Structures are given as structure tokens and as C-alpha cells.
Amino acid sequence: MKTGSRTSIHRVLAVLVVVCASLIAGPVGVLGDQAGQLLEEPCSVDPLSLAPEPADLQPGVWEFIAGNYLSHESEYPDPNEPVEVLRLYLDGRERLRSGDTDAAVDLFTKAVAGFSDSRHAHAGLGWALWQRHQESLARDDLTLSVEQFLHADQLGMKYGRVHYSGPISRGLGLLRNVAGLDKYFSEAKHYEQSLYLVTLDYARGLALAGEAEAEEWFRKAVDIEPARLADAVAYLAEWLLDSGRPNDVVPLVQDGIQVPYVQFLKGVALEYLGRGAEAEIAYEQFRTFSEDFPAPARYRIEGSPYQRGIYFEGDILPRYSMAEAIAKLSRVISGEARGESTGQQRAVGWTVRTRVFLAYYVSTQCGGYGNPNGAWGALGSDQPLADRYYAICTAASQFAEYDATPSTDARASEVYYGSVPDPVTQACISGSVTGTWCDGSCSSSAFYGAFSQGPAWLHAGCPDYHPSSTCSQYRTYKPCGGSGNCFYRLR
Structure with a gap:
């Protein structure tokens, strides 16, 4: 299909979604726990039926990843990966999250044996071995974990992207394998899209290895930091x-x-x-x-x-429970937008916040209030706010996670306390915007409330669709740099 045709379909899709949103939510505005009414039947519009399956994905993958974080930029599949291995990947990562580490190692070992050319299979085994190393401190697990991440990144580089510079550099640094660090960086530095993170991770690896050269590379990372x-x-x-x-x-x-x-x-x-x-x-x-x-x-x-x-x-x-929830939000922001613009990082946080406060606009069968097994895992408004954030952040296969950073900690705190504007709606819950809506602040803070058409909040019933289909169309300009105000894979 020609690019123009796909763009036209996306525009039609955007109109249908906005119409659907208006039927459910009415005009754009601030909504809190007392607003709205539980929707029992999802909107009948099915964006997937309108959006063409991308030519760069295996058959069935587009539909499979629609309602999980594999549709996001940070975890998007490679063209050679079939549904079967992606399903195993999601299953294995959930086992790791629940603490069933040995079962995850077994699952990913079989996945690698069956899908040796799958980046996600090798990365999954890398994460499983990494978690087992953290539990046992066994050096062999760390060594094997790094080997799997290196293999995964070699596969990913074939498609033009570096994915795992963080765990690779950290692992090689802990192993004090400076030669391995140098060899990896000599290859990874050629991918411009990832240069900042690769440079920063290389410096951190050198620092862990006790190399004085780390300072030089930290300074180079500072020079190119967004x-x-x-x-x-x-x-x-x-x-x-x-x-x-x-x-x-x-x-x-x-x-x-x-x-x-x-x-x-x-x-x-x-x-x-x-x-x-x-x-x-x-x-x-x-x-x-x-x-x-x-x-x-x-x-x-x-x-x-x-x-x-x-x-x-x-x-x-x-406030231990609140601190724990904000820390989890920071890990989600890092997993989805580490190294990205302030606006993108805030958009991740605001997506979580929107689900926390507006889940009643999604049917219970899809994850709205009253169904803890729903896709979003939303808790009711009678539950502690920290618990509600934690539930959204940890809902099965909805968001990627990675180690928090000083920047993602700051963004998580800003969004949780409502002290910064939503970069999509371009407004504050309370008060007025000071500066820009991407990296500015609000004149007053607000714990509660979200916007009915905030970041990636596309009303179409169950979350079994691709927000990316309309994300790039929802705002005709990109105020926040990078991929704008959206952390989904834009097509």
C-alpha cells in the first residue's frame, strides 16, 4: 500500500476515535474520581479493522501486539519475529515480575532453542539470567546474561537499532571486562539514534570497572545529552x-x-x-x-x-507506600522513554495517571474498575491512590520497565503530584502553564484528576488497538521533540 493511502486510513481512524471519545466523554476537560459513569459496552469502532498490517512484521503480529507494550517504541518487534516467540516473551517477563525466576529461565532457554534468530528470545533469557544473578550473585549467571544481551543486540543491529546498551555495559563493567566493553561500544556507537544512551552506558560500564577513562566518556555524554x-x-x-x-x-x-x-x-x-x-x-x-x-x-x-x-x-x-508507587512510575518511564525528551517522559507518566483516574471510561471486561483481571488492572476510587498507581504500572504486559534514572525520578514526581502540564492536552489540572507544555510547570499542583483526551488516551473500548495509528495524527505538530508527545511506535 502506498504511504498516502496509509496516511488517509490513519486520518479516517483518528476522526472515528475522536467521535467515539466525544460520545463517551463529552468535551475535553479535567476528570477526577467523582466524574463519569462506568461504560459497560465498549465503543463498536474497531481501528484494527481499518489499519493495514505493516509490511515489516510477520503475519498476525500487528494484531497480537495491539494491546500490550510490544506496540511501543521501546519493545517493538523485529521483522523476523513471529507471534509464537513474542507470546513466550510476554509470558516469561510476567513470570520474572512475579518472582518465578527459574521457570522464566527454563521458558526462555526453550525459546532460544526454538527461535535462535529472535532478538526477544535472547533478550528474555538475558533478563531471566540477570534476575537470577541478582538473587544468587552467581558470576556465571551474570556472564551468561551478558552473552545473551550481546546476541540480542547483534540481531537488533541488523535492523538498524541498539536496544540493550544498559545491561550490556553494566554487566561487562561488573565483570571488569574492559576489552568486551570496548568491542561492544566500537560497534554500537555507529547507530546515531542510540548514540547518547550508548555513550552514557559505556561510561557507566567503565566506571563500574574502575577505569579512569570513564570521566572522558561521561563528559562526552554530557555534551550530547538531550x-x-x-x-x-x-x-x-x-x-x-x-x-x-x-x-x-x-x-x-x-x-x-x-x-x-x-x-x-x-x-x-x-x-x-x-x-x-x-x-x-x-x-x-x-x-x-x-x-x-x-x-x-x-x-x-x-x-x-x-x-x-x-x-x-x-x-x-x-510516606513509604507513596514513595514506592512513584518509584515504580519512574521505572515505567525509564522502560518506555529512557534518554528521550522531557515531553515524551512526561507523556508516559501522564498515560499512567490517565488510566488511574479515568479507567471507568473503559468497560469492566477490558480493565475498568471492578475487574482486577482486566487488561489495565485498574483499582476503584475507594482504594489508596498509591495502590492505584502501582496497579496500573504493574498491569500485565502494559508497560516496559527499566532501572530508574535521576531524570525519570524527577518526571515521575512531577506527574504524580500534578505539578506539570499534560504535554498532549497542553493544560494543567490546576493553575496555569508556566513555560511550555513540554518542559514547563503549573502554577499550582493537583493530586487528583486527568484529561479525558490526554496522552495516548484514545477511546475505542477495549485496549485491543494501536494507539500509534492515531497518535501521530492527534496533534498536527510535535511540540516535544523526538516522536512528539507519544511513546508508541509511529508508522
Whole structure:
């Protein structure tokens, strides 16, 4: 089918979805727990019946991935992967999530034997062995895990993309296999789309291996870091502090960086340098944030009058359940949009928030309130808010997860507390937008509420469709950079 034909179908689909949305929700607006009425029958529009199956996927894959995270940019299948292996992948990842590690290792071992050219099969075994290593600390499991990720990335590179630089670099660093790190980076650095993350992960691997060269690569990652992210800055600042060089941290951390942990690191450096009043100002940006994301214990300065009120690892947090939910949201944002723009990361968070508050617009059979086995796993409005977020974040096969970063921690906190605008609806739950809707803030915060047509919130009944079909059409411009305000695979 010609590109123009596909675009036309997507436009028709967008219109149908918006019409369906208007029938269900009425005009765009802020909705909270008291708004709306449970929809028992999903809208009859079936976008999949209108959208053509992509030519770059195996038969049946387009339909299979419609309602799970394999339709997202971060986990999109390769052209050679059939439905069978993708089904095994989702099953195995859910077993890992439930703690059934040995069963997952067995499942993925069989998947690799049956589908030796599948990236997801090898990656799944890599994740399973990685989890078993974390439980047992067996070096062999770590070595085998890295081997599987390397094999998976070799398969992925054939289709023009690097996927697993994080676990590969971390694993090789822990193994102190610098030669392996160098060899991997020499290949992965040629993929421009992934260059920032590959460079940052290479630096982190070198740091784990104790290589002084890590600083050079951290600085290169800082130079190419996307605007308003600060993960490379944070990891370089940690490296410098741990190397006894607080003087070099202060000029590195700019005052305008909107990642509280980075400002905390600057405060530590300033206090070491005897500049307590300035340290107090930097710490203030992190003090409340630490109630959800405590600082590493190694940066506690005993007897410091300036660190009062800051929580550190090992401290009893004042709102443990809430902190746990926000941390889980950060892992989801990292899994879906690590290294992406602030707007994209917020869109992931806002998608979770929208499901938390507006699940009653989806029928119970599809995951709305009253059906914990539904696709979204939504809890009712009578449940604690932290539990409701956690349930959406952990619903089976709905979102990818990865290790949180300082930037994703900041984005998760902003969305949870409602202090930033939704990058799709381009509005705040409470107050007005200061700055842009991608990386700006709201004049006041709001715990509750979401927008009826927020990020990836496409009313079409059960979530058995591809939001990507209309995601690129929903806004005619892309205000947030990258793939705009959408973390789904755009076609």
C-alpha cells in the first residue's frame, strides 16, 4: 500500500476515535474520581479493522501486539519475529515480575532453542539470567546474561537499532571486562539514534570497572545529552565526588537543571568546599523530593546542619507506600522513554495517571474498575491512590520497565503530584502553564484528576488497538521533540 493511502486510513481512524471519545466523554476537560459513569459496552469502532498490517512484521503480529507494550517504541518487534516467540516473551517477563525466576529461565532457554534468530528470545533469557544473578550473585549467571544481551543486540543491529546498551555495559563493567566493553561500544556507537544512551552506558560500564577513562566518556555524554535531561550530569557528578573532586562538580551543575538529585550533588560538593550557605540553597531543591527518593547514604555528611530534613537510604520514609508507587512510575518511564525528551517522559507518566483516574471510561471486561483481571488492572476510587498507581504500572504486559534514572525520578514526581502540564492536552489540572507544555510547570499542583483526551488516551473500548495509528495524527505538530508527545511506535 502506498504511504498516502496509509496516511488517509490513519486520518479516517483518528476522526472515528475522536467521535467515539466525544460520545463517551463529552468535551475535553479535567476528570477526577467523582466524574463519569462506568461504560459497560465498549465503543463498536474497531481501528484494527481499518489499519493495514505493516509490511515489516510477520503475519498476525500487528494484531497480537495491539494491546500490550510490544506496540511501543521501546519493545517493538523485529521483522523476523513471529507471534509464537513474542507470546513466550510476554509470558516469561510476567513470570520474572512475579518472582518465578527459574521457570522464566527454563521458558526462555526453550525459546532460544526454538527461535535462535529472535532478538526477544535472547533478550528474555538475558533478563531471566540477570534476575537470577541478582538473587544468587552467581558470576556465571551474570556472564551468561551478558552473552545473551550481546546476541540480542547483534540481531537488533541488523535492523538498524541498539536496544540493550544498559545491561550490556553494566554487566561487562561488573565483570571488569574492559576489552568486551570496548568491542561492544566500537560497534554500537555507529547507530546515531542510540548514540547518547550508548555513550552514557559505556561510561557507566567503565566506571563500574574502575577505569579512569570513564570521566572522558561521561563528559562526552554530557555534551550530547538531550535538553533538560541530566542523567549524564548526575553520573559524572557522582564520579567526581567519589573521586574526591568536589571543585569540579560545582561548575558542572547549572542552577537551571530541573532534576532535584543533581542539585543535591552540587550541595554536597559545596558543603565539602566549606560553602555552607550555598549548599543550603542547593539542598533546598532536594529536601522534599528526598521523602520519595532518598539520597545515597554515602553522601550523608555526619553532623551537617545543612542536610537537616533530607532523607537518605536506610531512613524510614514518611510516606513509604507513596514513595514506592512513584518509584515504580519512574521505572515505567525509564522502560518506555529512557534518554528521550522531557515531553515524551512526561507523556508516559501522564498515560499512567490517565488510566488511574479515568479507567471507568473503559468497560469492566477490558480493565475498568471492578475487574482486577482486566487488561489495565485498574483499582476503584475507594482504594489508596498509591495502590492505584502501582496497579496500573504493574498491569500485565502494559508497560516496559527499566532501572530508574535521576531524570525519570524527577518526571515521575512531577506527574504524580500534578505539578506539570499534560504535554498532549497542553493544560494543567490546576493553575496555569508556566513555560511550555513540554518542559514547563503549573502554577499550582493537583493530586487528583486527568484529561479525558490526554496522552495516548484514545477511546475505542477495549485496549485491543494501536494507539500509534492515531497518535501521530492527534496533534498536527510535535511540540516535544523526538516522536512528539507519544511513546508508541509511529508508522
